[in-house]
Amino acid sequence: MTEDADGMSLADRLARRIRALLISGELTPGQRLSEAAFSERFDVSRNSLREAFRLLTKDGLLRHEANRGVFVAVPTMASIIDIYRVRRMLECGALRQAWGQHPAIRVMRETADQGRVTRDRQDWAGVGSANMAFHAAVVDLADSARLNEFYERISAELRLCFGLLNDPENLHAPFVEMNETIVARLEAGRPHDAAAEMETYLNLAERTMLKALERACEPA
Amino acid sequence: MTEDADGMSLADRLARRIRALLISGELTPGQRLSEAAFSERFDVSRNSLREAFRLLTKDGLLRHEANRGVFVAVPTMASIIDIYRVRRMLECGALRQAWGQHPAIRVMRETADQGRVTRDRQDWAGVGSANMAFHAAVVDLADSARLNEFYERISAELRLCFGLLNDPENLHAPFVEMNETIVARLEAGRPHDAAAEMETYLNLAERTMLKALERACEPA
DNA sequence: TACGAGATATTGTTGAACAATATTGACATT
């Protein structure tokens, strides 16, 4: 899963490690990331750490306040709405123009199946991973390196939102069936229907996320 | 045009200055950017400069080779094809789902008119600027901060490509009419037609760019 | 409690240092 770690500069490797901490929920939204503490923790210089912070800030995972330091980004309604707007544009667009024999369709099929298997096993983390991989494959249909990279960034931000919520079952499980429908439409040579289905999916997912965020913000 | 320069960190300001040099063509594709030379030139420390380089690398404007330094990215056929794939997805998508009363439509109208005025004046740089602003307004129809930011990055990369070519007239002038058509379709409440027109536009622009790049690479 | 003033800690930026790697150039070999 994790790719080649060598050849990349220290800051890149650092950014990757911190990103992992972020999406694993080990670092909670709003938390301040002290330069001193983290350079100590990772045994790197403050300068190198600052380069890594800068990258993650550009990715939207950290927020930078002048003279106050960097903080883990806190998901808001606005950011969720924005993220789903992006997803509708990218994923529905990719589906609509998908070539019938594109290799990514096989990846979609595999990850959709994987989603069902893990769900039946009640392995919710597995369902989440399969789901993310499914949608990355959808974007890959567009055959654009820049789009893929952009989606990766959006995807990381979304995972940050997931971390805030603690209900992986309701967050991912309901979507297994829809993924299967979408890939089936595509396999049947009906990309437009697949896109329509995806739009339904994303609207539902967005509502679910917003509702979950609402609950998370105002705990009884 | 240029926004508030204070409040931002040194690296951000540096990145902006260097970006300006890049899109103005003062730095030519493939050129190596020495850390020593640039930290001298801008009178900043190497550390700060490296942070700026990192940001621009993430934007795709610079390329980083391990232990060899950073270089101005060189546009290739592949990158142009990729960029236009992104543009088709973003701009056509934004048009298709555009709300009829969106304020960005007025910006589109204004920049389209501005394009005609500057063209009649044979102010090709002006035509280029108006054109870029027009398409930024198109993306703005989608009402997504992340999409806008992403498009800005793509846009900067594209300007880098323009710099390589030296034929602003043929590169921008033919598109004045098409922009007017597109915004007219939108004003007439026919977003789908506008999107179709945009697709035609982008296909034509892509071909023009590829042809121009070909000529630039193999000078007689 | 509210308010300032000074003490403290943190970030912003710099400059120098050194290791690791890449480039150059002189020299020898064919």
Next chain:
DNA sequence: AATGTCAATATTGTTCAACAATATCTCGTA
């Protein structure tokens, strides 16, 4: 002349220590 070798040189990668600027905290006083 072309090519390969190896030391000399330059550049990047990373660290460290320092200091200015700004934010946060503490505490004494009204």
